[in-house]
């Protein structure tokens with residue numbers, strides 16, 4: 001029962017939060033009124049992000065602020081295929097949005113020597129000095145990249161995404177990206193080359209701006225854990241089915257969610273299948289929506 005109630009609360013939270021933070025008349029929906037058509041693998045991260053406190057961020061839109069309806073994209077990213085059936089190439093990417101480190105996943109990556117790309121926020125870095133040490137001691141495995149400063153969606157007009165206030169201006173997008181990079185470098189990591197924003201959604205002008213800052217933008221092709229809300233079995237099945245050229249997205253910051261257990265099991269299954277694991281820094285990533293070229 002406790003689990004059931006917990007799930008219901010997570011599910012209803014976005015609606016409640018949107019209703020509280022949106023101006024009168026804003027439709028009580030978790031997504032903005034006008035959006036790109038949903039694509040396969042769209043991330044329903046709202047509940048996870050709200051449960052992590054994203055709506056409490058100081059950058060949230062003031063109730064009186066007029067919200068725009070930008071056209072948003074959720075870019076796809078693939079890596080070049082190996083073309084070898086016995087060893088399909090897969091890029092594992094994990095978001096560390098905020099909260100803790102999921103030791104089930106992290107220890108499996110280290111123990112099994114499985115390379116991965118980790119997108120970290122400044123918020124997460126502040127709370128996880130031990131995981132930072134693990135990354136720094138295993139830089140042959142981990143490519144650490146930029147997930148922003150405060151986990152604010154990189155959209156340059158005021159809008160809500162899953163009930164979360166976007167950065168809202170080019171200046172705020174710049175701060176989100178640059179602030180994430182400074183925190184990473186202060187923690188001892190190299191300057192990031194890839195950026196993935198909170199919610200993985202962007203508008204076209206924010207994509208141009210982030211590209212002009214020297215980044216490629218990391219979409220994905222396989223949503224492995226649905227914002228860490230999948231059950232363990234479902235996450236395991238999805239990730240275990242990764243194909244040649246897939247970029248998998250999952251979360252490494254929710255140690256109390258069942259999904260992580262399935263993610264860790266899937267890592268073993270992929271390794272057993274003979275998968276060639278690559279990091280985004282190792283290969284040419286091919287993204288749409290002008291995210292990499």
Ligand SMILES: [Zn+2]
Nearest residue numbers: 095097198199
């Ligand atoms: Zn995130």
